[in-house]
Amino acid sequence: MLTTNPQLIIPDEQKNNQVVEIKNLDFYFRSNNIEKQTLFDINLTLKKGEVVIMKGPSGSGKTTLLTLMGALRTANHGSLKVFGKELIQANNNLLIETRRNIGYIFQAHNLLKSLTARQNVQMSMELHPEFSAKEVKERSIAMLQAVGLGDRINYYPENLSGGQKQRVAIARALVSHPKMVLADEPTAALDSKSGRDVVEIMQKLAKEQGCTILIVTHDDRILDVAERIIELEDGKLK
Template sequence: MNANTKQNKVAIAVKNLDHTFGQGNLKKQVLFNINLEIRSGEMILMTGPSGSGKTTLLTLIGGLRSAQSGSLKVLDKELFGASTRQLAQARRQHGYIFQAHNLHHSLTALQNVRMGLEVHPEFSPKEMNEKAAAMLEQVGLGERVDYYPDNLSGGQKQRVAIARALVSRPKLVLADEPTAALDSKSGRDVVTLMQNLAREQGCTILMVTHDSRILDVADRIVNLEDGKLKPLNTVTA
């Protein structure tokens, strides 16, 4: 764990959180009394079987769904009871990395990364291009700024997705199975890259994964099974 983690403030505080899908006879509870605290600067991996509620919890923390109960405080903002506008504002503070990288195939690597800045009106078009190019350089794709996704490998596409998530220097990065489609080396490279860049920027990472090959990079591991959070485990070297 980072030496200063205990002194850092809380980045995510989830208390007594339940979540249900559907109505009437189709109603199904998928999260049960979730309580979780993550401090600024921590890298947390969330594991568990498919269908255990990991992605649902990640999307709630990311403001992509509305919290139905309890308390969900992210970066000092309470998301339970938040309006659509407030959720949109909260999302601007996050970097989100999807399993399938979700790049726009009609846009270049530079244009894809630039999208991570377009919700920030304080940047001019020139500044956005400069920041996007610099971030692609940091992830090792400085010579591929004008490449389209179809001309990039799987690992390179995920690097573009990481660059897009980090280009606005977010305080929180949420990642949903970012190594699922990658081979062992590419997966390790991607996670190490996320870890290094995020620590340089001082942000918190919460990553959903089934990939046992990368568990050693975590400060802590959270295990979710059948919608219930298991005790936290500390990773030791």
């Protein structure tokens, strides 16, 4: 499997193409004054527009690494740059600014039951005050149409299938045209056809928008969508 060689000298023009640049990253969970290391000397880059799949056994640290890249938690050791900004010991303002440019898709679609498909998609636009209410509504409808849910715009989650709910989650992640999409086991709760459908939709739409996609998965059926596969085991990249 391909992994980043930390000793490799990268030309400046290639560095400008890097969305994520991780060097010698360690991560420790702390609880009741007990410290446990879960990530060890991670070196990895993600480039603009590429689709990367991260595999590994349960408990290997995949979700932890994904949440660090997504500015959902912070580390203290090593270097983790996202969109060229250092996130190690970053302040809250920088973390929020970074999250504005990232779309998140999780195994549990996390839709609000009291909101329609369109309203759920619109929620991700709340961090983007530059868009008017009209633009937010129009973009949300257009994205739902793009994922094949043009006839389900005003449906509530209870009236959608599992695959349709995940399509809403994809639309929500992509509607703001993020620079990167992070997907954690997006097909785990879906049957084979639905899983394939949502991954191909995610791949197509994200590619059209020119953003990077990182998918954490145990699903060997979708490995062919990736340009690169990385493996994490016991907190270490193989």
